[in-house]
Amino acid sequence: MHLKIRTKVLIGILFLFIEFLAIGIMSIYYFSSIKNSTELMIKNNYHSVQYAENMIQAIDDTHTTVASLFLNKLYHFDKNTLNGSLSKFEENLAKQEKNITEFGEKELSQSIHQMYLKYKSLVSAQRIDTISDKINFYTVNILPLYNEIKAKIFTISTLNMQAIVQKNDNLNQILNQSYKNLLIIITFCFLFTFSFMFNFPSYIAKPVNEITEKIKEIANKNYKSRINISGNNEFKELAEAFNYMAEKLEENCNQTKSVTTIKVEEKEIDENKVIENIQSLLKSVRILLDVISEQNKNDKLQQQFINIQGIEEELSNIIHQ
Structure with missing residues (x-):
């Protein structure tokens, strides 16, 4: 297939355009990947950490009220306060169960849910009124369950914090790899562009100079002069x-x-x-x-x-x- 000079020039310009387009697309792709990774990390793990903190705060508020009910005979029970903290816990627990991201997080959330239901049944107002030895009941049943719930919530928080650190490391690796890939592409494009800018003028100028010299020889009545140019253009x-x-x-x-x-x-x-x-x-x-x-x-x-x-x-x- 023989290409004319005009076609070769157009192909060269088109290739340069494709080079810059490829650099732009690769840059957009890598930065979009980084952006999506960052957003995913914030959306999933950070939210799980936030839900865990809210549940810890809610269970602490609940337990403060429960401890006063069992240990302080003079405490004036406020049902609305207890229901408010319980509702807050349940709301964040429901959000956490819908935001499972890490291995083992689902089992932890289910376990917290089951223990919370048990804890809620133990601290109900009707049950407290029927307990004779409230201090012993609190120490044996409620306090260990409360500590176990908090421990599992901390485990979820720690798991997601570790995931954030891991994803941050992965993000740094993606950044480094992106820089390397972009550097390779830019270097290749620079070398090709430099080669094109250096060689293509010579490709045009060399036969033009040869033709010019031969025309001068013809003008000087050297009719035996001939031009030898290879190719088909x-x-x-x-x-x-x-x-x-x-x-x-x-x-x-x-x-x-x-x-x-x-x-x-x-x-x-x-x-x-x-x-x-x-x-x-x-x-x-x-x-x-x-x-x-x-x-x-x-x-x-x-x-x-x-x-x-x-x-x-x-x-x-x-x-x-």
């Missing part, structure tokens, strides 16, 4: 046209020289014939004067005879030169 076609022109000029020059030589020879032949005719005419005149001078003995005729004889000798010398 416009320069090759131009070189073939130039060589055809030079060949025709050389043929015309050779024909012109041949015609000129023939004309010069013909001119010499014609001049010799004229001289011979003049010589023959002079010879006839000389013979006539010789006859007349012998009969009349005239000095002037004798002198003319001598003059004609001299001219005749000069013409003879010209012919034999």
Whole structure:
């Protein structure tokens, strides 16, 4: 497949455009990946940490009220306070159960849910009124369950905090890899662009310079000059046209020289014939004067005879030169 220079130029420009487009797309892709990773980390793990903190606060508020009910006989029970803290705990627990991201987090959430239901049943107002030894009941049943719930909530929080650290490390790795990939792409594009900018002008200028030099040689009447350009493009076609022109000029020059030589020879032949005719005419005149001078003995005729004889000798010398 032979491509013309215009097509090659368009391909080169198109490739440069694709280079910059690829750099732009890769940059957008990598930065979008980083952005999505950051958003995912905040959306999942950070929210789980926030839910865990809210549940700890809610269970602490609940347990403060429960401890006062069991341990302080003078405590005035406020049902709304207890229900408010329980509702807050249940709300955040429900959000946590819908935001499972890490391995083992689902089991922990289910376990917290089951223990919370048990804890809620133990601290209900109806149950407290029926307990005779409230301190012992609190120490044996409620306090260990409260501590276990808090421990599991802390485990969820720790699990998600560790995930945040891990994802942050992964994010740094993605950043480093993105920088490396972009650097490789930019380096490749720079090298190709530099090579294109350095070589393509030479690709155009070299045959142009060669054609220019050959035209100068033709202008100096060196019709044997020819252009040798490889490939199949416009320069090759131009070189073939130039060589055809030079060949025709050389043929015309050779024909012109041949015609000129023939004309010069013909001119010499014609001049010799004229001289011979003049010589023959002079010879006839000389013979006539010789006859007349012998009969009349005239000095002037004798002198003319001598003059004609001299001219005749000069013409003879010209012919034999």
